[in-house]
Amino acid sequence: MNLEVLWTNFLSQIKEELSSLSYDTWFSETKLIDFKDGSAKVLVPMSIYKKHLKDNYYDLIKTNLDKVTNSDTTISFVTEDEVNIEKEEEKESKIAVESIPKDNNKYKFNSNLKDEYTFDNFVVGESNKFAHAAAVSVAENPGKMYNPLFLYGNSGLGKTHLMHAIGNYIVNNSNKKVLYVTSEQFINDFVKMNRKSKGENNFDDMEFFKEKYRDIDVLMIDDIQYLGNATKSQQEFFHTFNTLFSDSKQIIVSSDRSPNDLKLMEDRLKTRFAWGLSVNINPTDVELRKKILKRKIIAFKAPLDVPDDVIDYIAENAGSDVRHLEGAITRLYAYSAIMGSKSITLNLALDALKDLLDNGTYEQNDIQRIQKIVAEEFQISVEDIRSKKRSANISNPRQIAMYLCRKCTGESFPKIGTEFGGKDHSTVMHSCDKIAHEVEVNKDLAKIIDKLTEKIG
Numbered sequence: 001m002n003l004e005v006l007w008t009n010f011l012s013q014i015k016e017e018l019s020s021l022s023y024d025t026w027f028s029e030t031k032l033i034d035f036k037d038g039s040a041k042v043l044v045p046m047s048i049y050k051k052h053l054k055d056n057y058y059d060l061i062k063t064n065l066d067k068v069t070n071s072d073t074t075i076s077f078v079t080e081d082e083v084n085i086e087k088e089e090e091k092e093s094k095i096a097v098e099s100i101p102k103d104n105n106k107y108k109f110n111s112n113l114k115d116e117y118t119f120d121n122f123v124v125g126e127s128n129k130f131a132h133a134a135a136v137s138v139a140e141n142p143g144k145m146y147n148p149l150f151l152y153g154n155s156g157l158g159k160t161h162l163m164h165a166i167g168n169y170i171v172n173n174s175n176k177k178v179l180y181v182t183s184e185q186f187i188n189d190f191v192k193m194n195r196k197s198k199g200e201n202n203f204d205d206m207e208f209f210k211e212k213y214r215d216i217d218v219l220m221i222d223d224i225q226y227l228g229n230a231t232k233s234q235q236e237f238f239h240t241f242n243t244l245f246s247d248s249k250q251i252i253v254s255s256d257r258s259p260n261d262l263k264l265m266e267d268r269l270k271t272r273f274a275w276g277l278s279v280n281i282n283p284t285d286v287e288l289r290k291k292i293l294k295r296k297i298i299a300f301k302a303p304l305d306v307p308d309d310v311i312d313y314i315a316e317n318a319g320s321d322v323r324h325l326e327g328a329i330t331r332l333y334a335y336s337a338i339m340g341s342k343s344i345t346l347n348l349a350l351d352a353l354k355d356l357l358d359n360g361t362y363e364q365n366d367i368q369r370i371q372k373i374v375a376e377e378f379q380i381s382v383e384d385i386r387s388k389k390r391s392a393n394i395s396n397p398r399q400i401a402m403y404l405c406r407k408c409t410g411e412s413f414p415k416i417g418t419e420f421g422g423k424d425h426s427t428v429m430h431s432c433d434k435i436a437h438e439v440e441v442n443k444d445l446a447k448i449i450d451k452l453t454e455k456i457g
Contacts, residue, residue: 007032031064050077081427103446117164125288139169142250147275153281176217228264283320374401403435
């Protein structure tokens with residue numbers, strides 16, 4: 001039986017039963033890698049796909065696979081990393097939206113969602129693939145999958161876009177109430193609730209506040225780190241969190257740092273953030289920046305084309321912040337119009353952007369700094385280290401880099417995995433154990449590790 005033909009027939013059949021977003025997110029990158037005696041093994045891009053497909057699509061998958069194979073099938077899901085570990089060690093390692101009628105509220109409700117931010121125009125790459133998948137999971141099953149969802153990462157990497165995309169998806173596919181606010185707006189509403197003149201009461205403001213923040217199905221608070229200096233607002237958010245969580249309402253929070261790094265946040269809040277799923281949106285790599293630039297250029301609908309060498313130049317020098325990419329394109333088109341250029345060339349771009357772009361890419365954290373040091377040592381690119389390439393000249397440096405990240409930073413295996421293109425934590429553990437063992441018996445490797453450790457400091 002030809003596995004590829006079988007799976008192509010299955011996908012064409014299941015595609016008719018799903019929305020394009022669900023199909024593209026959860027099925028387009030799957031592959032049937034084994035089918036024996038009615039047992040199917042399906043390859044998926046990441047671990048999050050395994051749980052989501054099993055919990056939400058298993059019956060649908062089985063029904064259609066039974067038809068295609070004319071048998072009673074059982075299905076298991078594996079990642080590429082698990083398949084590789086199975087080969088190396090001869091082991092087997094092994095989200096529908098409910099509708100709730102809207103309440104007739106006394107106060108006018110505004111979700112604050114921006115229609116232009118959707119999943120359709122969110123550009124997905126290796127650095128944000130996991131975050132995108134987690135966001136779609138929550139959008140499809142609010143209050144059930146990953147509650148709370150905590151998105152964190154540097155500014156300009158797409159946290160706000162994903163939050164609005166989740167909200168817009170839920171609003172467009174159900175009649176749930178979704179509220180997006182910044183932490184500043186939450187603080188302002190709380191202060192207003194408590195502000196009253198002598199002889200006046202604030203009952204109306206209190207009622208408005210509680211209805212706004214608790215009589216909803218999904219609460220999203222952006223830039224939660226700014227709540228750190230507002231002790232009383234933190235206390236109110238704590239009670240709001242508890243009320244929503246106990247009612248199985250979805251909570252989504254974003255920050256520029258991980259929950260553990262929110263030094264001014266109460267421990268009881270940081271603990272609650274850890275109840276769900278924390279996802280680090282990694283800095284964009286060059287390939288993703290190119291994709292984003294091309295999408296932005298199309299959106300401009302400008303009469304002049306931007307050649308690939310100009311796109312490459314901007315992608316390699318604009319840094320990871322998507323807003324910088326947008327600014328560079330805006331500046332480039334404005335400059336070309338002012339100068340009366342009939343075409344956009346690399347020389348024109350160099351003149352237009354010389355005081356705007358960095359001299360080159362830079363590392364955003366310790367893990368990326370280690371990746372760069374190891375890449376330079378073995379004369380490969382950082383993108384190679386973060387890629388899925390399996391050749392020895394890349395996989396060995398990648399394992400060494402993972403080992404050094406664990407040794408020198410003490411970061412968790414999942415965190416290290418996300419910085420290496422979304423690798424599973426078991427892959428990181430395997431790499432660290434392997435290098436640790438080889439260092440004991442291979443003096444040459446031990447010298448290289450010592451040399452790199454000294455460079456890392």
